Amino acid sequence: MYSQGLIGAKEDVVEDDAFLEAFQRRIDAEEKIEPNDPMPKAYRNTLIRMIGQHAHSEIVGMLPEGNWITRAPSLRRKVALLAKVQDEGGHGLYLYSAAETLGVSREQMTEELLDGTAKYSSIFNYPTPTWADIGTIGWLVDGAAIMNQVPLCRCSYGPYARAMIRVCKEESFHQRQGYELVQSLCTGTSEQKAMAQDSLNRWWWPSLMMFGPSDTESQHSDQSMKWKIKRFTNDELRQKFVDATVPQAEHLGLSIPDENLVWNSEKNNTQGGYDFGEINWKEFWQVVKGHGMMNRDRIAARKKAWDDGAWVREAAAAFADKQRKTADAA
Ligand code: FAQ
Numbered sequence: 001m002y003s004q005g006l007i008g009a010k011e012d013v014v015e016d017d018a019f020l021e022a023f024q025r026r027i028d029a030e031e032k033i034e035p036n037d038p039m040p041k042a043y044r045n046t047l048i049r050m051i052g053q054h055a056h057s058e059i060v061g062m063l064p065e066g067n068w069i070t071r072a073p074s075l076r077r078k079v080a081l082l083a084k085v086q087d088e089g090g091h092g093l094y095l096y097s098a099a100e101t102l103g104v105s106r107e108q109m110t111e112e113l114l115d116g117t118a119k120y121s122s123i124f125n126y127p128t129p130t131w132a133d134i135g136t137i138g139w140l141v142d143g144a145a146i147m148n149q150v151p152l153c154r155c156s157y158g159p160y161a162r163a164m165i166r167v168c169k170e171e172s173f174h175q176r177q178g179y180e181l182v183q184s185l186c187t188g189t190s191e192q193k194a195m196a197q198d199s200l201n202r203w204w205w206p207s208l209m210m211f212g213p214s215d216t217e218s219q220h221s222d223q224s225m226k227w228k229i230k231r232f233t234n235d236e237l238r239q240k241f242v243d244a245t246v247p248q249a250e251h252l253g254l255s256i257p258d259e260n261l262v263w264n265s266e267k268n269n270t271q272g273g274y275d276f277g278e279i280n281w282k283e284f285w286q287v288v289k290g291h292g293m294m295n296r297d298r299i300a301a302r303k304k305a306w307d308d309g310a311w312v313r314e315a316a317a318a319f320a321d322k323q324r325k326t327a328d329a330a
Contacts, residue, residue, distance in 0.1 A: 013038045027228050032158035035101040043227055046220065047157050048102050049118075050229065052109045055095035056120035060298050062088045064128040065137060073131060080177050081134060087170045094167065098159040114303050116290060123210050125292030132185055132192075132199035138178015140200075140207040140245065146171045147241045148211060151231035160229075179248065186252045193253070200249065201257045208276075209284045211238040217281075243273050 013019060023040060026033065033039055062085050069085065072078035096106045112118035123141055128134065149168050155161040185196040212218060212234040224230040232240075242261075249256050260277035267273035286292065 015040055024226075027156050027226075030228075031156075032161065033156050034158045042223070043229075044102050046224060046227070046229060047160065048099055048104050048109075050220075050224075051095055051099040051102075051160055052104070052112070053119050053121070055092050055099060055109065056113045056118060057124065058088045058092035058095060060120045060124045060302060061141075062092075063298055063301055064124055064126070064294075065134060067128050068131065068134050071131070072134075077134075077181070084138070084174050084177070087174065091167045091170070094163040095160075098163045101159045110302075110306055114299060114306065116299075119288060120298075121210055122284060122287040122292065123206050124298060125287050125294045126202065126206050127294055130195055130199060132182070132195040133203070135178050135181030135185060135196070136199040136203045138174050138176075139182050139248070140178075140203050141210070142171045142174040142178060143245060144207050144210045144241050146175060147237050147244070151237075154228070154231055156228040182254075183252060186254065196252070197254050200254050204257050205279060205283075206287075208238055208242070208279055209287075211235075211241065213281070213284070214279075239268070239273055242276055243268075246274055 020040060065081060066085050069081055072081050099109060109118060146168060149164055153161055153164040153168060182196050185192040215221060215233045215235045218234050221230060221233050246256060258277045262275050264275045265272045
C-alpha cells in the first residue's frame with residue numbers, strides 16, 4: 001500500500017538475515033534510525049501507519065473542540081481554546097512531515113483517511129454536547145495522549161521522536177488547562193459540578209480505549225516493542241493512566257464511573273495500582289470500524305476541507321512549477 005515514491009527508500013536492500021540482524025543491533029544500541037538509513041520495509045510501513053494515524057488524530061481531534069470556539073463562556077476561555085485547537089493543527093503538520101520523510105505523501109495519507117483505509121483515534125468519534133466536555137477532553141484525552149506520547153519521544157525513528165518532544169510540551173499545557181476548567185466547574189454551582197460529573201461519565205471509558213486493544217489482542221505491539229517504536233504495551237500505559245488519574249478525580253470530588261475500581265496494593269510489583277472494570281471492546285471495535293456516533297460527520301468534515309482546499313494546493317503546485325522552470329531557464 002505504501003510502496004510507491006519512497007524518498008529515502010533503499011528498495012535494493014536485500015532483507016536477508018545479516019541485514020535484519022545488523023538493523024536490530026542498531027536498535028538495541030539505542031541508535032536513532034534516520035530517513036535515508038536502510039531499514040526493513042515492515043519497519044517503514046509500521047511507522048507510516050502509526051505516524052499517519054497519529055497525524056490524522058490530531059487534525060480530526062480539532063473538530064470536537066472547535067465546535068465550542070464560538071460558544072466559549074468568556075474571552076479568557078475562548079483564547080485558551082483557540083490556542084489549543086491551533087496547537088493540535090500544528091501537531092498534525094509536524095507529524096505529516098515526519099511521515100513524509102518515510103516516502104509517503106500527505107495527499108496519499110489524506111486519501112487513505114478519507115477512503116477509510118487509514119485510522120484515526122477512536123476518541124474523536126464521541127460528541128461534545130456540553131461546555132464541560134472541553135475541560136474533560138483537556139484533562140483526560142490530552143492526559144491519555146501524554147501518557148502514550150512521552151515514551152514516543154524515545155522512539156527509535158529520529159524524526160518521530162523529535163517531533164514528539166514539542167508535541168508533549170504542548171499537550172502537557174493542554175492537560176493542565178483542561179483540569180483547571182473542570183476544577184472551576186467543580187467549585188462552582190451544583191449544576192456546574194453535575195455537568196462535570198456527567199462529562200466524566202461519558203469520557204472515562206472512551207479515554208481508556210485510546211490506548212488500543214488489550215495486549216493479548218494487539219497485533220503490532222510485540223514487533224513495535226522489539227523495534228523500540230513503542231516502549232510500553234497498550235495495557236501498561238492504560239494502567240499508568242488509571243493510576244495517575246484516579247487521585248485527580250478524587251481531588252475534584254468526582255466519581256470515576258466504574259464500580260469495579262479498587263486499589264490493589266499487590267499490583268505493579270507490589271507498588272500498588274488500581275484494578276478496574278472490563279472495557280466494552282465491542283463498542284471500541286465498532287467505533288474503530290467506522291460505526292461510532294460521530295465517524296460519518298468527522299470524515300465528511302475532513303472531506304469538505306480537503307475538497308475546498310484543492311484550489312490552494314493546485315495554485316501552490318503551479319507556483320512551485322513556474323519557479324522551477326524560471327530557475328532552469330536562468
Ligand atoms: N483508535 O496492534 P495495535 C491525541 C488500531 S493523539 C483507533 O495495538 P498499535 C492528541 C490500530 O491502529 C491520539 N484505532 O496497534 C489530541 C491497529 O489497526 P491497523 C492518537 C486504534 O499501532 C488530544 C489495530 O487497532 N495517538 O489524542 C486504536 O501497536 C486532544 C490494532 O491495534 C496516537 O496515534 C484507537 N484508540 O497501537 C488531539 C499515538 N487503538 O493500524 C486533539 C501513536 C488501536 O493495523 C485533542 N499511536 N487501534 O489497521 C500509538 O501509540 C499506537 O498506534 C496505538 C495502537 C497505541 C494507538
